[in-house]
Amino acid sequence: MILHELISYDVLRLIWWGLLGILLIGFAVTDGFDLGTGTLLPFVARNDLERRVVINSIGPVWEGNQVWLILGGGAIFAAWPPLYAVSFSGFYLAMFAILFALILRPVGFKYRSKRDGVAWRRNWDWALFIGSFVPALIFGVAVGNVLQGVPFHFDSDLRIFYEGTFFGLLNPFALLCGLVSVSMLIMHGGAWLVLKTQGDVRERARNYGSIAAIATIALFVLAGAYIWAFVDGYRIVGSIDPTGPSNPLVKSVEMGEGIWLGNYQTYPWMMAAPILGIVAAFLAFILLRVRLEGLTVIVSGLSIVGIISTVGASMFPFILPSSLMPKASLTVWDASSSHLTLFIMLVVTGIFVPIILVYTTWVYRVLWGKVDEDEISGGKSHAY
Amino acid sequence: MELDIVDLSRLQFALTALYHFLFVPLTLGLSIMLAIMETVYVMTDRPIWRQMTKFWGVLFGINFVVGVATGIVMEFQFGMNWSYYSHYVGDIFGAPLAIEGLMAFFLEATFVGLFFFGWDKMSKRGHLTATWAVAIGSNLSALWILIANGWMQNPVGSAFNFDTMRMEVTDFSAVLFNPVAQAKFVHTVSAGYVTAAVFVLGVSAWYLLKGRHIALAKRSMAVAASFGLASALSVVVLGDESGYLSTEHQKMKLAAIEAMWHTEPAPAAFTVVGIPDQEDRETHYAVHIPWVMGLIGTRSINTEIPGIEELVELAKVRIRQGITAFDALQQIRSLPPGETVPGNLRKTFEDNGHELGYALLLKRYVEDPRNASEDEITKAAWDTVPGVMPLFWTFRIMVGLGFFFILLMGVFFVLSAQHTLEKRRWLLWVAVFSIPLPWIAAESGWFVAEFGRQPWIIEGVLPTAAAVSDLGAGTVLMTIIGFVLIYTTLFIIEMGLMVAAIRKGPDPEEEPESPAISSHVVPAE
Numbered sequence: 064m065i066l067h068e069l070i071s072y073d074v075l076r077l078i079w080w081g082l083l084g085i086l087l088i089g090f091a092v093t094d095g096f097d098l099g100t101g102t103l104l105p106f107v108a109r110n111d112l113e114r115r116v117v118i119n120s121i122g123p124v125w126e127g128n129q130v131w132l133i134l135g136g137g138a139i140f141a142a143w144p145p146l147y148a149v150s151f152s153g154f155y156l157a158m159f160a161i162l163f164a165l166i167l168r169p170v171g172f173k174y175r176s177k178r179d180g181v182a183w184r185r186n187w188d189w190a191l192f193i194g195s196f197v198p199a200l201i202f203g204v205a206v207g208n209v210l211q212g213v214p215f216h217f218d219s220d221l222r223i224f225y226e227g228t229f230f231g232l233l234n235p236f237a238l239l240c241g242l243v244s245v246s247m248l249i250m251h252g253g254a255w256l257v258l259k260t261q262g263d264v265r266e267r268a269r270n271y272g273s274i275a276a277i278a279t280i281a282l283f284v285l286a287g288a289y290i291w292a293f294v295d296g297y298r299i300v301g302s303i304d305p306t307g308p309s310n311p312l313v314k315s316v317e318m319g320e321g322i323w324l325g326n327y328q329t330y331p332w333m334m335a336a337p338i339l340g341i342v343a344a345f346l347a348f349i350l351l352r353v354r355l356e357g358l359t360v361i362v363s364g365l366s367i368v369g370i371i372s373t374v375g376a377s378m379f380p381f382i383l384p385s386s387l388m389p390k391a392s393l394t395v396w397d398a399s400s401s402h403l404t405l406f407i408m409l410v411v412t413g414i415f416v417p418i419i420l421v422y423t424t425w426v427y428r429v430l431w432g433k434v435d436e437d438e439i440s441g442g443k444s445h446a447y
Numbered sequence: 448m449e450l451d452i453v454d455l456s457r458l459q460f461a462l463t464a465l466y467h468f469l470f471v472p473l474t475l476g477l478s479i480m481l482a483i484m485e486t487v488y489v490m491t492d493r494p495i496w497r498q499m500t501k502f503w504g505v506l507f508g509i510n511f512v513v514g515v516a517t518g519i520v521m522e523f524q525f526g527m528n529w530s531y532y533s534h535y536v537g538d539i540f541g542a543p544l545a546i547e548g549l550m551a552f553f554l555e556a557t558f559v560g561l562f563f564f565g566w567d568k569m570s571k572r573g574h575l576t577a578t579w580a581v582a583i584g585s586n587l588s589a590l591w592i593l594i595a596n597g598w599m600q601n602p603v604g605s606a607f608n609f610d611t612m613r614m615e616v617t618d619f620s621a622v623l624f625n626p627v628a629q630a631k632f633v634h635t636v637s638a639g640y641v642t643a644a645v646f647v648l649g650v651s652a653w654y655l656l657k658g659r660h661i662a663l664a665k666r667s668m669a670v671a672a673s674f675g676l677a678s679a680l681s682v683v684v685l686g687d688e689s690g691y692l693s694t695e696h697q698k699m700k701l702a703a704i705e706a707m708w709h710t711e712p713a714p715a716a717f718t719v720v721g722i723p724d725q726e727d728r729e730t731h732y733a734v735h736i737p738w739v740m741g742l743i744g745t746r747s748i749n750t751e752i753p754g755i756e757e758l759v760e761l762a763k764v765r766i767r768q769g770i771t772a773f774d775a776l777q778q779i780r781s782l783p784p785g786e787t788v789p790g791n792l793r794k795t796f797e798d799n800g801h802e803l804g805y806a807l808l809l810k811r812y813v814e815d816p817r818n819a820s821e822d823e824i825t826k827a828a829w830d831t832v833p834g835v836m837p838l839f840w841t842f843r844i845m846v847g848l849g850f851f852f853i854l855l856m857g858v859f860f861v862l863s864a865q866h867t868l869e870k871r872r873w874l875l876w877v878a879v880f881s882i883p884l885p886w887i888a889a890e891s892g893w894f895v896a897e898f899g900r901q902p903w904i905i906e907g908v909l910p911t912a913a914a915v916s917d918l919g920a921g922t923v924l925m926t927i928i929g930f931v932l933i934y935t936t937l938f939i940i941e942m943g944l945m946v947a948a949i950r951k952g953p954d955p956e957e958e959p960e961s962p963a964i965s966s967h968v969v970p971a972e
Contacts, residue, residue, distance in 0.1 A: 130557070
């Protein structure tokens, strides 16, 4: 088959780097408001009916949204197998914690309102809170660790060895990134709740959401300053063949201060990413105060787009730097699948992502409108 | 017994997969049955069918959500516990997993929300579309997962690339149309249909015994019996197809299932029962039926099926060929970067590379396979024999149950057509007590397929022992305990909710029974 050579290997790799970003952003923007809403659950809803309103605001859609994560995992496996292998085994216990939380979440949604007991429902409320807050925090912590470099190396058979510890992941910069992630998703979840609910719940969501928007800006700027001052970036030394075989060991890499900001000097247009992150978060704050509901979710979503793109743009072409053996760092040019696999996956993605977007839009239109308290207390429509 | 990281990783995968597979078969079958029931509702406009769809939908939901939650674990585990596997075959194995997400799981998960929340928000046809989308999505999911798994059983369309030290895809359509994957798909999916049919049949039988929700139970039973009969027949027929394909692609698995220690003259006899003895390499107290095995395995009376001893001899040859490939690979890799590989070296590797995996079997005994002694080669060759006793028996449990389901569904199909269900109370009890059996059959089937390919994680390509992540045994043990705790808790809760939902029965607000019954009753005045 020669068809795949229609698109050259380096271009395909670049496209897949972009698609990986789109998938992660897709997850953060869609499932993000679910995670934010779940985190806000104990704070914005004070009694059972209010809690059911909050849960039902995301009830019909969280399941589809979560597929972005499944898809992200699958796409990393298919397009960037070394990234999948190194990050999932390296962050083993952190991944386990995420899994634990992600098991609690679906079950919490489905089972909470199936029985009446106060203790039963309170326990599931906690499960939903943990199931939302823990992934939101850990995903941010993971990004923080990736930016600092991860202590792994390969042997000559490309067998993976990871030398870090679980508590090593919880360093100050990583925790700061975790907080950026949490506040960003609370802002997004708050915006969603303001759109989907009424009365007291909406007013509380408005308050928490706007506080979170300001916190997002402050923490994001702080993280940027921390990177500039304390975090070593990575740079490829000499040349690398963008169409070469996917073997990370055939290049040289150096580390140094300020390198992560270097891309913004080389390509000033990349500054659009952090600017979007900050400006959109500020707009979300304003819109929450002036009560323009529909637009707020979009604007807070754009802020997430900006913040995640900032990470990708700073690190390009690195995907997962190694602090232990810098030359083993995974980059766009040496950690992908084969030319043929990337091409096939691109074709499949090109066919199905538009279809997914069409039916997802249709589902959101069917479910448009505020969650009705009377409908929930009447038990209609299998509400959670 | 001291468990090392390989044993622990296998144990963890087996536990999480077996647990996940408690929920998958019911999802596969029940989603189709819901779609059938709702189609009848839309076509006939009789509210009882809407009530049925909603009632079985509640049970579907309780089951589905645990299937989803445990499915995420499966996807992440490859990277977490099997990182060398992920590196070695991600180029091929990752694609069907990703396509599963894109094509199937997204569809299923997006529309399952509408199934539960959309009853009053959409037209009848709109809602029916959502229900079918869930059914099609979950079944397509199984297709892609089994294409991935089928490749582990029969790794077609791929080759080892020494630049990247991994397997890469060479012919994607061969991976898609892998006969083993296709046979596994239809067999597994029909097994899921049987599971759901037996479940619906059993619960309906219980209602009839208790004299509750009669109209719903009878109609559900009619759907379950006809759907179940067709599925039970296809499970056995298609399962037989899987057996036939194993003869071609996984000879050792077939020989172990049959406890065939030696090649017998064709056509081989089928051993019905017996006690296989791995150490003495013979089966005690064996009861044979002449010819049958030869017919199942080869579809002919004069083709031989190789026995275990002969396959071990063959493995020795393949190990030696693997060592030649391994040696060529080491020479290629010792060349300075940029230098072209000499033609003869490349040819030696290309001629023997497909047996490279067999050389890796020696890694258990020697660091460098090229230094292996004759004794170690023999040991490694005997390692290719999976545990015969467990395979022999789980296979027979699965097949026995398969035939029982045909009988059960056949009987209920006739009774349901004759409207004589309530009179045979003992048969209704049989249906109730049959509820757990499809799960036993399905888990046995999973065991036969996966335990049967040991010591390979990918048949003939990568030994399981070479595929694990470099993790501490304590770390993995800790997560095993974590999974066992949360899964056990969830299982108890899930069973409790299932039983409660069944006891509660369908939503009385939807109850259409009274007008239907009153039309047969003479009014009081």
